Structures are given as C-alpha cells and as structure tokens.
Amino acid sequence: MENPANVRxxxxxxxxxxxxxxxxxxxxxxxxxxxxxxMVARLLAGNDDPDLPWHRVVRADxxxxxxxxxxxxxxxxxxxxxxxxxVEGGRVRGMRRSxxxxxxxxxxxx
DNA sequence: ACCTTGACAGCGA
DNA sequence: TTCGCTGCCAAGG
Numbered sequence: 001m002e003n004p005a006n007v008r009x010x011x012x013x014x015x016x017x018x019x020x021x022x023x024x025x026x027x028x029x030x031x032x033x034x035x036x037x038x039m040v041a042r043l044l045a046g047n048d049d050p051d052l053p054w055h056r057v058v059r060a061d062x063x064x065x066x067x068x069x070x071x072x073x074x075x076x077x078x079x080x081x082x083x084x085x086x087v088e089g090g091r092v093r094g095m096r097r098s099x100x101x102x103x104x105x106x107x108x109x110x
Numbered sequence: 111a112c113c114t115t116g117a118c119a120g121c122g123a
Numbered sequence: 124t125t126c127g128c129t130g131c132c133a134a135g136g
Binding site for chain 3: 033036042
Binding site: 023025035037039040042044047054057064065066072076 | 117120
C-alpha cells in the first residue's frame with residue numbers, strides 16, 4: 001500500500017467487528033474518504049491479504065456484490081454465516097439500512 | 111486527452 | 124421490492 005488512503009480503507013475494513021457487516025460507501029466514509037465507495041471496491045478487488053475481513057463488506061442494501069453462484073459469492077456467504085450473520089438470498093439480514101438524510105436530520109419518524 | 115470498465119450509492123418509477 | 128438511470132471516483136486501453 002503506497003497510498004495512505006488505501007491504508008485507511010484497509011484499516012476501516014479491519015475495524016468491522018466479526019458478525020457485523022458494512023457497506024462499501026460506509027467503509028469509505030469511516031476511512032475518511034466519503035464518496036470513494038468504488039475505490040474500496042477496487043482495493044478489495046486487488047486485495048491479497050487473506051487476513052482482511054473482506055467478507056464483511058457488502059453493498060449498501062446488504063446484498064453480496066458477487067453474482068449468485070460465483071465461488072466468491074459462496075465463500076463470502078459461507079464466512080458471514082460462520083460469524084453468525086444471517087444471509088438469505090445472497091442478502092444480509094439483521095443489517096439496518098442507513099436512514100435517509102431527512103430522517104437523520106429530522107430525527108422524527110414523521 | 112477520451113472512452114470504457116468496475117466487489118458502488120442514491121433516487122424515482 | 125425490483126428495475127433503470129444518474130452521479131461518483133480511479134485505473135486501463
């Protein structure tokens with residue numbers, strides 16, 4: 001990792017505790033790189049560290065980014081389930097979708 | 111410099 | 124909820 005940004009992202013991914021998941025954008029945000037979700041994806045695509053909990057990174061809607069049937073998809077699903085994460089139909093359950101900006105600002109269900 | 115591609119995200123229909 | 128479009132950033136040809 002020559003780039004400090006990449007280091008931040010990797011660190012953010014490592015910050016994700018077992019049994020929990022985070023979206024790409026979420027990871028980027030935590031790494032102090034808002035709007036760099038795709039960068040996280042690129043980074044993971046070229047990741048070579050087996051210790052990196054890449055399986056805890058899913059899409060914002062909780063779906064696994066790999067196409068169903070892919071070996072990587074099975075692997076991620078398998079690892080998540082191994083940590084007690086509920087995965088159904090290639091989607092992670094138990095993960096609350098990020099509240100809308102309005103809801104977040106208003107803080108009221110309306 | 112221009113266009114295409116990718117483990118993405120948000121909004122509207 | 125699912126599908127489609129748009130916005131986004133970085134890398135490769």
